[in-house]
Amino acid sequence: MSKDNLVLNVSNLSKSFGDTEVLKGVSFSVEKGEAIALLGHNGSGKSTLFNCMAYLLEPTSGFIRVSELDFSKLSKKALRNARSKIGFIFQKHNLVNRLGVLSNIIHGKLSTDPSPRLWFQKFAPSALRLKALNLLEKVGLAHIAGKLAGQLSGGQSQRVAIARALMQEPELILADEPTASLDPQAGTEVMELLYKLAQDEGITLVFVTHNVEHALKYSNRILALKAGELVIDKSTKEITKEEIDTLYE
Amino acid sequence: MNNSNFSKLPPRFNFSKSYYVPIYLVIIYFVVKSFSQVELSFSSIINSLPEMKQFFQELFPPDFSRIDSVISSLILTFQIALVGTILGIFISFPISIFASRTQSPNKFLYFLARAVVSLFRTVPDLIWAIFFVVTVGLGPIAGVLTIMVDTIGFCGRFFAEAFEEVDPGPVKALNAIGAGKLSTLMCAVIPSALPSLVNSSLFSLEKAVRSSVVLGLVGAGGIGVELKTAMDMFRFDEAATIILAIFILVLIVERVSSWVRGKIMEVG
Numbered sequence: 111m112s113k114d115n116l117v118l119n120v121s122n123l124s125k126s127f128g129d130t131e132v133l134k135g136v137s138f139s140v141e142k143g144e145a146i147a148l149l150g151h152n153g154s155g156k157s158t159l160f161n162c163m164a165y166l167l168e169p170t171s172g173f174i175r176v177s178e179l180d181f182s183k184l185s186k187k188a189l190r191n192a193r194s195k196i197g198f199i200f201q202k203h204n205l206v207n208r209l210g211v212l213s214n215i216i217h218g219k220l221s222t223d224p225s226p227r228l229w230f231q232k233f234a235p236s237a238l239r240l241k242a243l244n245l246l247e248k249v250g251l252a253h254i255a256g257k258l259a260g261q262l263s264g265g266q267s268q269r270v271a272i273a274r275a276l277m278q279e280p281e282l283i284l285a286d287e288p289t290a291s292l293d294p295q296a297g298t299e300v301m302e303l304l305y306k307l308a309q310d311e312g313i314t315l316v317f318v319t320h321n322v323e324h325a326l327k328y329s330n331r332i333l334a335l336k337a338g339e340l341v342i343d344k345s346t347k348e349i350t351k352e353e354i355d356t357l358y359e
Numbered sequence: 360m361n362n363s364n365f366s367k368l369p370p371r372f373n374f375s376k377s378y379y380v381p382i383y384l385v386i387i388y389f390v391v392k393s394f395s396q397v398e399l400s401f402s403s404i405i406n407s408l409p410e411m412k413q414f415f416q417e418l419f420p421p422d423f424s425r426i427d428s429v430i431s432s433l434i435l436t437f438q439i440a441l442v443g444t445i446l447g448i449f450i451s452f453p454i455s456i457f458a459s460r461t462q463s464p465n466k467f468l469y470f471l472a473r474a475v476v477s478l479f480r481t482v483p484d485l486i487w488a489i490f491f492v493v494t495v496g497l498g499p500i501a502g503v504l505t506i507m508v509d510t511i512g513f514c515g516r517f518f519a520e521a522f523e524e525v526d527p528g529p530v531k532a533l534n535a536i537g538a539g540k541l542s543t544l545m546c547a548v549i550p551s552a553l554p555s556l557v558n559s560s561l562f563s564l565e566k567a568v569r570s571s572v573v574l575g576l577v578g579a580g581g582i583g584v585e586l587k588t589a590m591d592m593f594r595f596d597e598a599a600t601i602i603l604a605i606f607i608l609v610l611i612v613e614r615v616s617s618w619v620r621g622k623i624m625e626v627g
Binding site: 224 | 529532533534535536537541544547550551553554
């Protein structure tokens with residue numbers, strides 16, 4: 111694995127809450143352009159790992175490097191800057207319902223530009239408004255640019271959340287069960303879109319999912335946790351149904 | 360039915376728990392005693408009916424001869440309420456950010472802001488009015504300052520609660536990408552809390568209009584002064600005109616604020 115190509119490096123990561131050890135010495139690396147599915151049953155430590163990867167939760171031990179930056183050694187401000195390289199998509203879209211779709215997308219740029227002009231699309235620079243509209247077009251929703259986020263369906267909201275993540279021009283997208291709150295059809299559409307955009311833009315994608323079908327279809331590598339330990343780290347092509355079944359026993 | 364699970368059921372309400380009984384008895388005694396202490400008697404209400412009838416007869420028909428003066432006092436009353444409320448809202452906004460558990464930058468500022476808001480809220484507006492009449496003198500300024508302090512107490516608390524009740528999802532999303540505290544506040548917290556903020560502001564205006572009438576009774580300006588003068592001079596027909604004017608003002612303010620509130624909610 112070439113060092114220059116590494117986007118994410120998780121090394122010997124452990125996380126405990128009180129006496130409960132949720133992650134136990136998890137190590138893996140992610141190369142540029144990879145699409146990785148993270149599997150595991152409820153309570154296996156997936157969400158904790160997700161939060162630790164962006165240092166939203168501080169690990170008990172071990173380190174995380176994103177694009178060669180060791181998150182544990184960064185100051186608060188430097189950590190905020192470093193996070194701008196990571197786009198997030200959550201289980202729930204986490205849009206501000208009372209603001210317009212375009213304002214929500216432009217907020218993605220707040221990671222690198224704290225200007226008050228970015229608070230509301232009406233005051234944002236023209237170039238950014240146009241970029242937000244182009245991203246909205248990419249996720250197939252240019253026609254709803256004038257709507258409030260609260261007026262959108264679950265699937266549309268999640269697409270807008272994807273556009274917001276792309277607005278950051280991230281090197282890595284972390285998606286925590288992005289289809290969990292959607293119906294099967296909307297879920298598949300969102301996953302298809304996310305995978306395609308990540309591949310087209312050359313963005314590395316790590317997504318947590320309970321949907322084995324999505325994991326097999328939209329990844330080229332599968333990681334799996336069981337009781338806080340990394341038990342599978344294999345190419346999607348090589349993985350067998352039996353191996354996946356053992357995760358849910 | 361599986362009876363072996365019976366012991367696993369959570370406990371029922373147990374009235375006879377010995378340590379509760381004295382508490383129940385004290386509460387019952389206090390309620391009964393309160394009724395007797397306030398000298399509430401059906402006969403005294405019945406006996407005062409002729410005086411009530413006499414009073415109402417003197418109220419009607421209302422005397423509109425000083426309507427110009429009543430209207431200008433009424434407008435001044437509304438202006439006292441409006442200016443006091445606007446100042447109160449502006450000052451309570453930053454205080455409420457510090458008084459909100461989720462937004463306060465540190466615990467010291469949180470407790471300080473909470474203490475200020477509690478002090479302003481718990482001291483009745485009439486006491487504040489007397490304080491300002493004594494310190495800044497008779498007139499509208501005392502009324503404005505009273506309404507302002509009362510609004511800080513009211514809005515400070517409800518704004519802080521609105522900030523605390525905001526959906527944490529969008530805040531988490533902006534924090535995650537490295538957006539600063541101010542950006543998160545302006546882009547996620549305030550827009551999400553906006554309906555509650557507008558609601559509380561409109562309620563405080565309604566409350567201020569009602570308060571500003573009473574404040575005039577202690578010399579804090581407005582129509583209360585007119586009402587007190589009319590009552591002191593036993594000009595009950597003139598007092599009826601003033602009461603009618605106050606009623607119309609309060610009704611208009613409530614209707615308009617209810618309409619504005621509806622419009623704001625529609626947008627959401």
